[in-house]
Amino acid sequence: MSTAVVLINLGTPDSPTPPAIKRYLAEFLSDQRVVNLPRAAWKPILHGIILKTRPKRLQHDYKNIWGTHDGPIRNITNALTARVEAYFSKRYPDRKLKFYTAMTYGNPSVKSIIETAEEDGCDDFLFVPLYPQYAGATTGAVFDQISRAFQSMPVASHRFIRDYHDHPRYIHALAKTLERYNPAIRDGAHVLFSFHGIPMSQVNQGDLYPAQCEKTAASVAHAVGLGKDQWSMSYQSKFGPGAWLTPATIDQMAAFPTQGVSDLIVMCPGFSVDCLETIEEIKVENKDVFLAAGGQRFRYVRALNASKFHVDLMVALIESSLYSHELRS
Structure with a gap:
């Protein structure tokens, strides 16, 4: 038995052009999990x-964040997947594991990766949505994609x-990333944890x-x-006119x-x-609002990206799932 380990992120347009952005938004915003x-x-x-x-x-925003060949979500997620795969190849050379990156919306799609993995001889799948906190609009949408496939x-x-959301390795990774700002925190800097919002209608349904x-x-x-x-x-x-979780980050700025x-x-x-949402919305738009309102210094803490801390977290999650599955088999 060969196991496919699939790391899944939200997605991105194929290029920073209006037609590609339109295709991506059409797929993303047509999902009832996203807009109910x-x-x-x-x-x-x-x-x-x-x-x-x-x-x-x-x-304009996508062009600002676009790399030489691709957008940051796909670039960084591919790099993370490659680093996790390198760890398992070295640590477990005899295990039949294959690693893939998929996107909930856009390319490569969840369905196309499942098809590719099966063509590669995989008959067992471990799906790892890269959403630390469960929400119907994110992780739930991934489950829907897998079911449809x-x-x-x-x-x-x-x-x-x-x-x-509370895995020790996840909390450790975030804490170690934030610790580099300890001198500023000791000098009085305030730390804001900004999460993506969801509509209150989803919260009221028990999300x-x-x-x-x-x-x-x-x-x-x-x-x-x-x-x-x-x-x-x-x-x-x-996004949209309805009520969302508060306080809003932009209002806090x-x-x-x-x-x-x-x-800050x-x-x-x-x-x-x-x-x-982090590179443009937080580092540029929200920073501008904060400074215009009288703030003096604004710093953004980078995401875990393909860091060693993130690799260690993924390894812990995947090893635990593989081990638990073997015990039940």
């Missing part, structure tokens, strides 16, 4: 307004890592996401030794200077790799 509105009401808005205007507006092909043995975000933030703050007045948390990237916060450190623990 009646289709009859949502489709005219999506196709009549959003897809006609938003791709051109986003082109197996509807059109023989169902192989498969299992998932649901979340890892555990906000509770898991709160647990992550509190655990990292404790690990670093932050006092209750030294940190706070907020939610970013609101304007409020902090009036509350005596002049030195922002960490986004829910983003496994840096992307448009």
Whole structure:
């Protein structure tokens, strides 16, 4: 038996051009997990307004973050997968493991990677969504993609890592990444943990996401030794007119200077790799708001990306799942 280990991230356009951005947004925003509105009401808005205007507006932002050949999500996730694969190849040379990167939206799709893995001789799958906190709009959407893929092909043995919001290796990785800012924190800098927001309609349906975000933030703050007045948390990237989780990160940027916060450190623990929402939204747009409101210094803590800490976390999650599966087999 060969096992395919599939690391799955959100996705990205194929290029920083309006047509590619439009294709990506059309797939992403057509998922009812992402936008839970009646289709009859949502489709005219999506196709009549959003897809006609938003791709051109986003082109500048995507060009700013685009690398020589690809966007950061795919580049960094591929690098992370390669480093994890290198560890297992060296540590377990006789194990039949193959590693792949997939995207929930865009390329390479979850279905295409499942097909590729089966062509490579894999008959067992371990799916690792790179969303530390479970949300129906993210991890749930991955589960949907996997289920749909197996509807059109023989169902192989498969299992998932649901979340890892309080896994010791995850908290350790975040804490070690944040510790480099300890001198600034001792000098009075405030730490803001900014998570991607979700609509309140999903929270009211019982989504555990906000509770898991709160647990992550509190655990990292404790690990670093932050006092209750030294940190706070907020939610970013609101989309659409409905109510979302609060406080909003962008609102906090304007409020902090009036509350005596002049030195701000922002960490986004829910983003496994840096992307448009961290590189442009936080490091540029939110920074500008904070400084314009009277803030003096703004620092963004990079995501775990393909760091050794992130590799160690992935190794721990994968080893644990493989070991548990073998015990049950």
